[in-house]
Amino acid sequence: MSTSHVLDLENQMKLVWSPEMASKAYIDTVKICKKVKESDHVELISAMAGGWSPKLIIEAWSSGSNITTSIGLDIAARHLGTRYVCMVQNxxxxxEYETAVKDHGSPVPELVVGEAKEVMARLQEVEFMVVDGRRNDLYELFGLARLSRRGAVLLCTNANQRCMVRFRWDSVVGDKSRVERSVSMPVGRGLNIAYIKCNRESGNSSLRKRNRWITRIDQKTGEEHVFRG
Structure with missing residues (x-):
């Protein structure tokens, strides 16, 4: 087998960055969101979604939040021809979400309604996932994500909330996946990003490890509770 064929096979087994697609998503998002306040992080998220070329993009939206992140993800998904799913709890x-999107003149993406366990069980091969840090099921959502064999990029927005200061990616990553790299950025109201690599032999697996310590955040008090999963 030639070297080029080997490289092609390796690229099929991991997310590969595309500067061209990142640029297209970024530019279009800037054009649409230039009049929207607190949109500085949206262009970055859209560029990342476009650049990593995921086959499935998931957003977990929180009631009371704006929908600028949704706009950016929708732009990236349309450039890629990728499935984009937005999760709401009820x-x-x-x-509320549909009204906000329509008021903005944007198309409503594929919506799924339900609690984390119910919804995540229906979504497989996750490759790009954005969760609002104000959701009280934040850790559960990431922990239940069934990731692609190619790996995944996970993002937590609104990450500088009082209840988010102790957020740790290693609290949700189990033995079948590992954090390849992560970064916290002072954009928007705080953005935590992690690139997750899955072991090839495991594939399509949840992040959470059985009998592992699980962390939950009390949104009212900001207290961190730890228990066995």
Missing amino acids: ESARL
């Missing part, structure tokens, strides 16, 4: 949140 029918009230769905109506």
